Amino acid sequence: MSAQAFTTLSGPAIPMAEDNIDTDIIFPARFLLLTNKAGLGKYAFHDRRYTADGAEVPDYVMNREGWREAPFIVAGANFGSGSSREQAVWAIHGAGVRCVIAPGFGEIFHANCQRNGILPITLPAEQMADVMAAAQAGTGFAVDLETQTLTMGNAAAPIHFDIAPGAKLALLNGWDETAVVLNQYGADITAFERAQRATQPWLYPEDTAA
């Protein structure tokens, strides 16, 4: 599953000023019966975006002029908490989102973003207030992953954000993590297994299976 490379991104940011937006809200469980990861954009935030008969909820932020198909989400604490479902990431990706900014994330969701070309940015609460206000005002956001900077509107001083070096490299290049692990560390994995097999043989049922 090679991811898309992420370098720079600009556009409006959808404000979601709410803590604990979980992956059941992002992608309701009943749609998990779909087994294709493409085409899930219409299910992102489905039960908030659409009424029971399928009509758009007019005042829901993703349906409002200016934020429709916006590439950023600005959210409250613990965004993407709960279920591990990667469909939550595929869905927001399908809806056009490439960067989520929050004071904290569900850890599995955070890892899933990085596997799919979506940049999760964690900022301290004191910076989040301004970022949320800018999103609510419809200000244009711009992010540059190489320099690790986020600029809002015409602000002179961009905001610096942290990212793990390994994740940064993978996102910048759109690397397939599985290929990287196999190509770079295959010999290390084999050596690990040889040592573990000697000390914990019960973990190798394939050695004793009839």
Add this chain to the structure above:
Amino acid sequence: MTAQTLYEKLWNSHVVTQLGDGEALLYIDRHLVHEVSSPQAFVAMREAGRPLRRPGTHYAVVDHAVPTRSPRADGVRLGTIADAQAAAQIAELEANVAEFAVPYAQLDGPEQGIVHVIGPESGFTLPGTTIVCGDSHTTTHGAFGALAFGIGASEQGTVMAAQSLRQKPARTMRIHLTGTRHPFVFAKDIALAIIGQIGAHGAAGHAVEFTGEVIATMSMAERMTLCNMMIEAGSRVGLIAPDDTTFAYIKGRRLAPKGAQWDQAVAYWRSLASDPGATYDRTVTIDVSALAPQVSWGTTPDQTLPIDGVVPDPAQIADATAARQAEKAIAYMGLTAGQSLDSIAITHAFIGSCTNGRIEDLRAAAGIAYGRKVASGVRAIVVPGSAATRDLAEAEGLDKIFVEAGFEWRLAGCSMCVAMNDDRLAPGERCASTSNRNFEGRQGPGGRTHLMSPAMAAASAISGHIADVRKFLA
């Protein structure tokens, strides 16, 4: 040598190589597979032409999408599933496990059940191992002293091909449980009380280890409930050091080590406990003596209170964000500030899930249901966590107790915890539930969930409203 925590021992013993900047490539010993999160991982394997590195280290089952009823008298479900999407998803897993030679607990077989129930029951879950699954409640297996955590489908693809994952170590958090609890205060109540105290992301970034006298006397089922719920506090990892209770549970199970390897394994497992003097980044101590049974009132698991409490008044909450969240939750839940929790009328009761679908949970619920009747207007279902649990419950006569009391006795699966099968709430319906998430729509769009222990859910089913199970103490 520096004193190490259980978490540090598990981490250090699985580092394939250090990657710099604090990251490591971590070896993954075991991978549990279910029908919902795995299809895209198998697609990735097929598209890249990659073989499964060690097929015998995976174990697959269908649990989320399966119905918990069968139109057939013999209870067979395969071939009877009305929902075409669910049937297709199950068929896709069956094709994938056949193609990649993954061991599989088939739908109508003796080991089918919820992935986090059958892992331990089969002996697949062992102390000292790393275990992953495309499921956030993989925290459950930490009860055995395994480093177990949920992952996404892309990461599953990496585990299938390379048996390893790039990871960054968590900070460590000790939750020390002291005191003696009321007989009707269960692991579920303790878990909810912890989450209520530290918050729905109170353990984010941390690996939690439970210690203390309360843990020493807990069954494996209760330990699993505690670890299972730690993802609801934001932690991917909940841990308990393996002890004689753990070894007694594992011994003789199908996939457990046998003969000389058993003795060798137990000797190793005994060395895993945190060393005296090991330090944690955080410690939280909770005295369980004063705890009442807990019930959630809102839409995040930290919106939880003792059963003798009332729905909070947002106007009385000082923190503006918390007040806004409370107001929103009260509106969604259709409650009124100041309302007594034990006055909230229910339409459904659900006893089951990877949190509370084990035999001990069913016994506790049956103890309350015995000789009583489900209130009129309440639909109550009991869903064993596995086929083996169901068989054992029937051997003990629990099914008869439930059925005589008016509960429905179902086949094993995730059922109403996840609302992607036939069992779900309609908008506005309200459920006393032993599951793990009270999120908006979790049990069905517009459905309302109150989390509690199996004994509390049974007491509520009988009362017709959320009830204090302590009043049922004979």
